[in-house]
Amino acid sequence: MTNAAQGALTRRDMTKDTPITAIPELTIVVPTYNERDNVRPLVALLADALHGIRWEVVFVDDDSPDGTAAEVASVGQEDGRVRVLHRIGRRGLAGACIEGMLSAISPVVAVIDADLQHDERILPAMFDKFRDPGTDLVIGTRNAEGGSAGSGLSPLRKWGSDMATGLARRFLRITATDPMSGFFMVRRASFNQIVTGLQTDGFKILADMLSASGGRWGVEEVGYTFRERQHGESKMDAAVTLEFLGLVVARMTGGLLPIRFILFGMVGVSGIFVQLLFVRLGLAADLAFGWAQVAGVFAAMTTNFFLNNALTYRDRALRGWGVLRGLLSFYAVCAIGAVMNVGVAEAVYSAVPQWALASTAGAIVGALWNFVASSFATWRAR
Ligand code: GDD
């Protein structure tokens, strides 16, 4: 661009475009994955609910195949308060919310689902609570006065959600009534203080924020009734509950172990049971012990591979022929891990002849190797 053209652009911007009063005081972050048909209705509802507040909305889309990002862009052509943050090659609800909040310059940010399940009409009441400088966070809650889970959750989901809430209260010392909520508003400056410690892999960003704040935040709640999803389908399943268990353990280790490693470890433990089961079956079928053990090890590696693919790495799960290639590379990784396991155990044993110590050391090194090597060789981030 020539200097003259640049000058012309600047001059035009300064004379008539974007009045300074358009600076938002509230940014609404909406994580999306395949929510195209919900974009327009949600923006209309927000516009209705937020009269008298200078707001903007940022949709954080993980390259949804249904074209959600393009839909947001087209709505944004008609309404300057609407923008899109389009992420390529990445998946994950918590990470999407975090990036959306970081992209905001307003002093207060909210997160709300795209599917109209959260009641946007309580946003002004939530925003009002920030008049009190002691308020850091306001949760839209289904469990407090005036709130209810309504008909938005199946009985099984309701039970899972209650379980998770109980766990969070017990182990993360969280006192809020609905730490699993995906609907909340936070002071941008408070968020900045904890953001570097947050887990980007998970689904339960609010529970993680509450835990990271260490009970020092002023937390308020506003009740609402959970509605039924309008278009598209839920991305939550049993894996999310396990992922949440991973978050609890991650927090209990002071954030030392990432959720992914904990999930990998949980899968590994399940593999021990699979191995024992297959050795038992092999022996029952009159196999020699050595062969029964081989069958057990292969069975365990195989179930470990599929469970990790469905749970630990579900955001980059292998499909089609990639499954076969991944399985073979996982066998190779585990074979090297087994050799390292034995090598380390022997080395430790020759230095300190205590079998339990030596064997555990071997197992830890083998497990770490399997985790790190398979994250590169089998489930490399694209
Ligand atoms: N960017 C992005 N990336 N967005 C995602 C992803 C992802 O990987 N997965 C889900 N989303 C978006 C969905 O498009 C939706 O807008 C929102 O996150 C919530 O996903 P749902 O699939 O609708 O979840 P839910 O209704 O089962 O559960 C939600 O509501 C519960 C009650 O408040 C979640 O917010 C839960 O965390 C919450 O407990």
Ligand code: MN
């Ligand atoms: Mn939903």
